[in-house]
Amino acid sequence: MADSDIRLAPYAAHPEQSRGRSFSEPPPSYRSEYQRDRDRIVHSAAFRRLEYKTQVFVNHEGDMFRTRLTHTIEVAQIGRSIARCLQLNEDLTEAIALAHDLGHTPFGHAGQDVLNECMRGYGGFEHNLQSLRVVDELEEKYADFRGLNLSFETREGILKHCSPDKAKGLAEIGQRFLLRRQPGLEAQLANLADEIAYNNHDVDDGLRAGLITIEQLCEVTLFRQQYEVVMKRYPDLAGRRRIHEIIRRMINSQVTDLINNARANLDRVQPESIDAVRAMDGALICFSDEMNEFNLEMKRFLRRQLYQHYRVQRMTTKAGRVIRELFDIFMAEPKLLPPEASREASAFEAQRGEEGRARAVADYIAGMTDRYAIREYGRMFDPAALTW
Numbered sequence: 001m002a003d004s005d006i007r008l009a010p011y012a013a014h015p016e017q018s019r020g021r022s023f024s025e026p027p028p029s030y031r032s033e034y035q036r037d038r039d040r041i042v043h044s045a046a047f048r049r050l051e052y053k054t055q056v057f058v059n060h061e062g063d064m065f066r067t068r069l070t071h072t073i074e075v076a077q078i079g080r081s082i083a084r085c086l087q088l089n090e091d092l093t094e095a096i097a098l099a100h101d102l103g104h105t106p107f108g109h110a111g112q113d114v115l116n117e118c119m120r121g122y123g124g125f126e127h128n129l130q131s132l133r134v135v136d137e138l139e140e141k142y143a144d145f146r147g148l149n150l151s152f153e154t155r156e157g158i159l160k161h162c163s164p165d166k167a168k169g170l171a172e173i174g175q176r177f178l179l180r181r182q183p184g185l186e187a188q189l190a191n192l193a194d195e196i197a198y199n200n201h202d203v204d205d206g207l208r209a210g211l212i213t214i215e216q217l218c219e220v221t222l223f224r225q226q227y228e229v230v231m232k233r234y235p236d237l238a239g240r241r242r243i244h245e246i247i248r249r250m251i252n253s254q255v256t257d258l259i260n261n262a263r264a265n266l267d268r269v270q271p272e273s274i275d276a277v278r279a280m281d282g283a284l285i286c287f288s289d290e291m292n293e294f295n296l297e298m299k300r301f302l303r304r305q306l307y308q309h310y311r312v313q314r315m316t317t318k319a320g321r322v323i324r325e326l327f328d329i330f331m332a333e334p335k336l337l338p339p340e341a342s343r344e345a346s347a348f349e350a351q352r353g354e355e356g357r358a359r360a361v362a363d364y365i366a367g368m369t370d371r372y373a374i375r376e377y378g379r380m381f382d383p384a385a386l387t388w
């Protein structure tokens with residue numbers, strides 16, 4: 001099937017019906033609105049920094065592990081394949097996938113949890129909301145507006161979760177969290193493509209790092225099913241090829257389940273437009289109940305055996321200390337911030353007092369890559385590094 005034969009389903013996001021951009025701009029001349037969003041994301045500074053941010057393993061631990069950038073590319077790949085198959089908007093799905101982790105702190109979830117604790121009392125820190133903040137406010141690329149001025153649909157997809165409290169301050173983009181409504185199907189899809197990507201690549205990286213074993217993984221249905229198929233068909237296969245053959249098949253079984261289940265839902269409901277999708281009280285792009293159970297089992301396994309592994313815990317504890325101490329020192333001594341962050345801190349503080357200063361410090365820290373944070377920590381606290 002040639003690309004030009006692929007028609008968007010009525011329930012897909014049609015760029016000519018977009019709810020538009022906050023700052024109105026002339027339509028693009030040779031791209032669609034969502035292609036333009038995707039291109040703006042790829043050219044952003046936050047996107048480039050994903051290369052040096054942790055997924056599970058700290059960036060410098062090994063060149064073979066996923067980083068936030070390679071994770072992001074995998075999410076985009078899975079999302080695009082499924083979008084095309086369901087006649088959803090592939091460009092929008094890609095744009096959301098590429099932007100979904102832009103607001104992530106250094107050091108993965110450890111970084112986000114600690115920064116959230118530091119920000120308790122100042123409105124908290126949530127990486128989803130920060131991703132939106134990056135594209136809405138923090139990127140400095142255009143003469144006419146702050147941020148990237150992305151279309152409503154891309155921003156809607158980036159904001160995956162949001163507490164009702166926060167949603168109240170977000171105007172139209174926060175509405176659905178107050179009304180308990182859904183985002184468009186491309187946003188629903190990007191969310192699950194993220195889940196498929198990390199569940200599978202964390203298995204791969206965990207095995208590679210030697211923190212989990214094939215024997216342990218055989219406790220998990222999702223893995224065991226494909227392990228049995230592979231061993232029956234290729235009894236002599238061993239090493240990396242065996243692992244990859246199993247993981248490849250796990251991804252395929254999840255993607256297939258998602259497509260079949262979503263198709264059945266779409267056939268049953270037949271939404272007439274993206275607004276009909278938004279008005280529903282439940283998601284249409286979802287796994288079967290059985291696959292949901294399998295995924296939960298895998299997540300429980302990964303939490304217990306990988307994310308809580310003592311070696312990962314050592315890394316996350318240390319990373320947390322780096323974040324906390326940087327936060328504390330910049331809050332206490334904002335004059336130590338580099339000029340741009342310092343200007344932001346003064347400007348926000350003038351508007352909102354201490355809370356404003358905290359937000360500027362959080363923005364500065366969240367924007368750091370792993371290695372930048374480690375170097376900055378050294379510059380602040382290592383007496384042997386008495387330089388600026």
Ligand code: MG
Pocket residue numbers: 071075100101194198
């Ligand atoms: Mg992700």
